[in-house]
Amino acid sequence: MVQPNDRSGQGGGVGTAAGERTARRDTYTPQTLLEVAVRVFNERGYDGTSMEHLSRAAGISKSSIYHHVRGKEELLRRAVSHALDGLFGVLEEPAAREGRAVDRLAHVIRRTTEVLMERLPHVTLLLRVRGNTETERWALERRRKFDQRVAELLRQAVADGTLRPGADPRLATRLLFGMINSLVEWYRPHPEGPRVAPEIVEGVLTTALAGLGLPGGAPPAR
Known part of the structure; x- marks a missing residue:
């Protein structure tokens, strides 16, 4: 994070301060600014x-x-684009597009959880938008499209008999992402460790599939 300018006045006058501000602007990057903005938002x-x-x-x-x-x-x-691009990128991965619906669904659950951890500040911000601006409404619409594609996977898995018959795909999708999205409220990676915690990812996957009716709650083979 960029640190505030030193305004103590020690070691230089107005010209020095102006030079420091110019140097700061010259070394500043859009990515650095974005990281600060996400934290403040x-x-x-x-x-x-x-x-x-x-x-x-x-x-x-x-x-x-x-x-x-x-x-x-x-x-x-x-x-929010950084968060959404990560989520939609999951849906384009080969394992999300090929094979049995339940296997594709398991991949999406696993990878969505990983993306949330990898892009935690950005996903946290995405989940807090309320539709008060054009950008927020655009983000909410993209989130709905993502949910619809996951709901379609659920429908296919129910139709081919690998998940509990009669499950409501829209309700199941809301409950599923309610569980995954709750990570933004309590998950905090260790500052010096990896951002993704594999044991949490597998716990989410097993719990989700057990709730959806996969026998024994065991995740499909990777």
């Missing part, structure tokens, strides 16, 4: 965050932020 809420808040958190002037983006909504779109 998650801490304060998107509606409760101003450009002044972002400026203070980043340690650069508002004009320097505008050098990279048009405003805070562009930062929001970049952040």
Whole structure:
């Protein structure tokens, strides 16, 4: 994270401070700014965050932020796009597109959980959007499309008899992602360890498939 400018005045005057701000802007990157914005949005809420808040958190002037983006909504779109691209990328993986429906579903559950852990701050922000802006409404619509594709996998798995007959795919999808998405409230990776915890991923998968009616709750072969 970029640290705030040193305003102590020690070791230089106005010219030195101006030079430091220029150097900071020159070394700043859109990715660095995005990381700061995601953290502040998650801490304060998107509606409760101003450009002044972002400026203070980043340690650069508002004009320097505008050098990279048009405003805070562009930062929001970049952040939720990172989360959504990860989720939709799962659906394009070969194991999500080929084979029995239940095997594809198991892959999607496993990989969705991994993506949530890998992109935890961005997914956390995605799950908190409420549809108050154009970007938020766009994000909510993409989330619905993702849910619909998973619900279709559930329908196929029920139809071929590998999951409990009569299960409501839409309800099952909501319950499934309610469990997976709850990780943003309590999962915190160790700062010096891997972001993904395999034991949690497998626990989510086994619990999900047991609830959906796979005999014994055992996950399909990988």
